[in-house]
Amino acid sequence: MCLAAAPAAATPAEGEVERTDLGKGTTTTPIWVVTAGQPTTLYVQSLRLKPGAGSGWHSHPGPEQSVINEGAVVLQTAMNCAPATFAAGEVVVIPAGVVHKVGNEAAEDAEVVVTYTLPAEVPVRDDAPAACP
Numbered sequence: 001m002c003l004a005a006a007p008a009a010a011t012p013a014e015g016e017v018e019r020t021d022l023g024k025g026t027t028t029t030p031i032w033v034v035t036a037g038q039p040t041t042l043y044v045q046s047l048r049l050k051p052g053a054g055s056g057w058h059s060h061p062g063p064e065q066s067v068i069n070e071g072a073v074v075l076q077t078a079m080n081c082a083p084a085t086f087a088a089g090e091v092v093v094i095p096a097g098v099v100h101k102v103g104n105e106a107a108e109d110a111e112v113v114v115t116y117t118l119p120a121e122v123p124v125r126d127d128a129p130a131a132c133p
Contacts, residue, residue, distance in 0.1 A: 022046065023067030023113035027091035033063060039120035049073065049110040054103030057128040059096075062118035066092040066102075071110030073102050081132030099128045 022044070040062075049071075057078075066073075072087040078099035086092050094100055104110040116124055 023069050025067035025089055025091035027093055029091070029093040031063075031065065031093055033117050035117075041118050041120045041122075043114075043116040043118065043124055045114045045116075047110075047112045047114055049102075049104035049112065051104055051107050051109070055101050057099055057101045057130050058125050059099045059128055060094070060116055060118065060125060061122050062096045062116055064092070064094040064114060064116050066094075066112050066114045068092070069111040069113060071104065071108050072106055073110050073112060074105050076101050076132055078128075078131035099131045 066086075068086050068088050068090050070088050072085050073092070074083045074085050075092055075094075076083050077094070092102075118124065
């Protein structure tokens with residue numbers, strides 16, 4: 001016996017539904033998230049970095065994907081100490097465990113939406129010693 005599935009029909013939203021995009025950016029960096037079925041926590045944060053603000057050196061126990069909505073941020077990683085600037089509309093992808101720092105070296109605020117995919121019940125951030133001069 002062979003059964004064919006009927007194509008799914010789209011259904012419209014019902015009632016008052018408002019959707020707000022928190023960020024939109026483009027990257028060519030390969031992105032994949034593998035949780036192997038383990039409990040996972042997804043964090044989505046909105047960050048505003050004032051001029052001169054910085055994160056300090058740190059890492060995360062899971063991958064980070066950040067969309068730059070306004071302004072620009074400068075990223076340094078322990079793997080590549082050369083500063084890289086990411087502007088509005090771009091995405092920063094940082095693999096789990098990579099020691100890095102992010103700062104705003106511009107005269108205007110930078111707004112960033114950050115998504116962390118982490119093992120459940122672990123801190124979002126681990127401070128680290130300075131990795132680059």
